[in-house]
Amino acid sequence: MMESRLDGNAAGGILGAIFPFDMTTAIATCAGCGLTDPIGAFMAYVSAIGTVVRCPRCDNALMRLTNVRGHYWMDTRGMRMLRISEGR
Amino acid sequence: MSDFISRGFRGRRQTGEVSARLPPGQYLERGFPVLSAGPTPHTPLDKWDFSVVGSVEAPKRWTWDEFRALPRESVTADIHCVTKWSKFDTHWEGVSVDTLLGEVVSEADYVAAFSDGGYTTNLPREHVTDGKAWVVYLYEGEPIPPEHGGPARLLVPHLYFWKSAKWVRGLRLMDEDEPGFWETLGYHNLGDPWKEQRYTGD
Amino acid sequence: MEGTALHRRLIWQLGEVVSTRTETARARSLTLAMPEWPGHQSGQHVDVRLTAADGYRAERSYSIASPPEDAPNVTVTVERLENGEVSPYLVDEVQTGDRVELRGPIGGYFVWEARLGGPLFLVGGGSGIVPLMAMLRHRRAARSAVPTRLLYSARSQDEVIYRHELEDLTHGDEMLQVIYTLTRQQPPGWTGYHRRIDTDLLGEAAWPAQDYARAYICGPTPFVETAAASLVALGYPPARIKTERFGPTGGG
Numbered sequence: 001m002m003e004s005r006l007d008g009n010a011a012g013g014i015l016g017a018i019f020p021f022d023m024t025t026a027i028a029t030c031a032g033c034g035l036t037d038p039i040g041a042f043m044a045y046v047s048a049i050g051t052v053v054r055c056p057r058c059d060n061a062l063m064r065l066t067n068v069r070g071h072y073w074m075d076t077r078g079m080r081m082l083r084i085s086e087g088r
Numbered sequence: 089m090s091d092f093i094s095r096g097f098r099g100r101r102q103t104g105e106v107s108a109r110l111p112p113g114q115y116l117e118r119g120f121p122v123l124s125a126g127p128t129p130h131t132p133l134d135k136w137d138f139s140v141v142g143s144v145e146a147p148k149r150w151t152w153d154e155f156r157a158l159p160r161e162s163v164t165a166d167i168h169c170v171t172k173w174s175k176f177d178t179h180w181e182g183v184s185v186d187t188l189l190g191e192v193v194s195e196a197d198y199v200a201a202f203s204d205g206g207y208t209t210n211l212p213r214e215h216v217t218d219g220k221a222w223v224v225y226l227y228e229g230e231p232i233p234p235e236h237g238g239p240a241r242l243l244v245p246h247l248y249f250w251k252s253a254k255w256v257r258g259l260r261l262m263d264e265d266e267p268g269f270w271e272t273l274g275y276h277n278l279g280d281p282w283k284e285q286r287y288t289g290d
Numbered sequence: 291m292e293g294t295a296l297h298r299r300l301i302w303q304l305g306e307v308v309s310t311r312t313e314t315a316r317a318r319s320l321t322l323a324m325p326e327w328p329g330h331q332s333g334q335h336v337d338v339r340l341t342a343a344d345g346y347r348a349e350r351s352y353s354i355a356s357p358p359e360d361a362p363n364v365t366v367t368v369e370r371l372e373n374g375e376v377s378p379y380l381v382d383e384v385q386t387g388d389r390v391e392l393r394g395p396i397g398g399y400f401v402w403e404a405r406l407g408g409p410l411f412l413v414g415g416g417s418g419i420v421p422l423m424a425m426l427r428h429r430r431a432a433r434s435a436v437p438t439r440l441l442y443s444a445r446s447q448d449e450v451i452y453r454h455e456l457e458d459l460t461h462g463d464e465m466l467q468v469i470y471t472l473t474r475q476q477p478p479g480w481t482g483y484h485r486r487i488d489t490d491l492l493g494e495a496a497w498p499a500q501d502y503a504r505a506y507i508c509g510p511t512p513f514v515e516t517a518a519a520s521l522v523a524l525g526y527p528p529a530r531i532k533t534e535r536f537g538p539t540g541g542g
Contacts, residue, residue, distance in 0.1 A: 004124040005511060006535045009397035010351060013337040016300035022398040040399020040532075047123035048171035048349075049250065050273060059127055061206065068274035068287045075273060092304060092391055094340040096383050099348055100375045115346070119373060172346070 004045060011044040011051050014065050018072050021084060029081040032060030109166065110174055111281035117173035120236065125269065128234045129204035129255045136239060138223065140188055142260035143196040152239070158183045163222055165245035168281040180243055182224030185216045188259065196261035200268060201242045201253040208268035209253050210277070211244065220246055223256060248279040248286070300396065302339060304389045308363065313451045317369040317417065318381045319355060322390060327362040330354060332424035333401035333506065336366060336394030340376055350376040353421035353534070354395065357428035367451060369417040400506065400534045404429060408436035408504060409497045413517045415443045415509025418536060419451050422508060426459055440468045441495045443487055443513065446475035469495045487513065489520040499525030508534040
């Protein structure tokens with residue numbers, strides 16, 4: 001098996017279970033290099049152990065997510081800002 | 089909804105006479121699944137090094153050639169992933185962590201393995217000594233493929249496999265325990281598969 | 291449709307398989323009736339979760355093949371992967387009347403709707419055609435005349451999913467063009483492309499950069515990355531290129 005890098009859309013399932021709006025279109029700023037883009041344009045590494053959303057430019061982990069025993073755990077130290085549209 | 093069962097679904101699993109060898113909740117896997125938290129690093133061997141740092145009298149560092157010259161051991165072990173697959177009789181070769189820690193002086197009780205790409209995992213020092221852990225570079229006689237953690241990964245087969253950090257570049261001795269990449273996100277601090285310590289609080 | 295988009299958390303929903311359709315030797319479409327479906331946009335996907343009797347679970351994502359106009363029915367097209375865990379079950383085992391747990395729709399970033407306009411350049415590799423087909427089906431249902439080109443890479447003609455429907459779509463629609471590249475095996479007399487995509491092939495197939503087309507690329511990760519890099523090299527602004535990587539082997 002090769003690289004398992006997916007697009008940010010692939011994190012949309014777990015993010016959609018946590019947030020009551022579409023996170024893949026929310027605009028995030030990488031705390032590593034300042035890249036600002038919709039989460040759909042970031043990279044997602046998805047497996048049964050957890051999901052990691054990374055910057056395509058500097059590989060910094062913006063978000064690390066797990067779903068363990070009825071809780072979602074989310075580490076967002078790698079994401080400096082999140083901008084969500086009111087509309088959809 | 090949690091009561092729903094998909095008619096006729098079993099997955100790829102095998103059960104049967106091997107189940108006595110499986111820790112609770114595990115299934116036997118024929119393949120070798122790759123779970124990734126980030127891009128596969130490709131550190132060239134002439135830039136690679138391995139360090140033992142942190143709460144030590146003096147840190148120690150080996151280049152790839154120096155590391156390969158260290159006493160080599162063969163390990164055959166069953167491995168158990170927290171995502172429930174297990175694989176029997178995996179064969180590795182590498183350097184015992186006892187050999188590596190033997191090169192430094194430290195009173196520290198905890199160890200963190202750190203890897204290219206930023207992954208970390210924490211272990212009590214007693215769980216990586218006395219023949220329980222290695223830094224390996226061969227799998228089934230061949231250099232470990234990058235997707236499985238090559239050129240070198242940690243191997244701690246008595247614990248869930250997320251503790252066997254891929255692309256390992258060193259060990260940091262610590263006086264206080266510090267949870268690593270998955271341990272801060274709800275996974276168990278130790279991870280003993282025979283006690284089914286998958287998650288925090290288990 | 292827009293106002294009903296996701297202002298609630300995604301939950302697992304049970305859908306009933308109302309019909310199945312064999313598309314190719316390895317691919318099958320399943321149409322599910324989803325009682326609480328909020329509607330979706332072409333390009334979105336669903337997560338499917340299977341649970342065995344002993345509680346073992348496996349989850350995979352599948353692109354929605356049906357256009358929003360088909361809601362509350364939702365169709366997914368699944369390709370059986372050798373050594374797959376979920377896809378063999380969905381392709382070989384599931385029957386009409388079975389229920390399947392799924393969560394969605396997911397991913398408002400990789401979507402196209404007719405009001406976004408074009409020109410449209412769709413690039414699909416293998417089962418990457420699925421979300422692009424949802425776009426083409428929506429384009430037809432909306433009676434859109436947006437100039438559209440589909441570049442579809444498949445191993446052989448037998449492995450082209452939706453082959454006859456694609457023929458039907460192009461008949462009488464001068465604004466839609468389908469370009470195939472058949473990479474392993476070609477039918478006798480084939481005069482089309484017969485190699486894996488590369489910058490030259492994309493240069494010939496794609497709208498010129500100055501047309502400011504919207505590009506959607508979907509398929510196995512290496513395919514997507516080659517196509518995206520080629521389009522950037524051809525002058526497409528990265529912001530006009532949307533990608534949906536399916537992973538190294540293209541699914542599960």
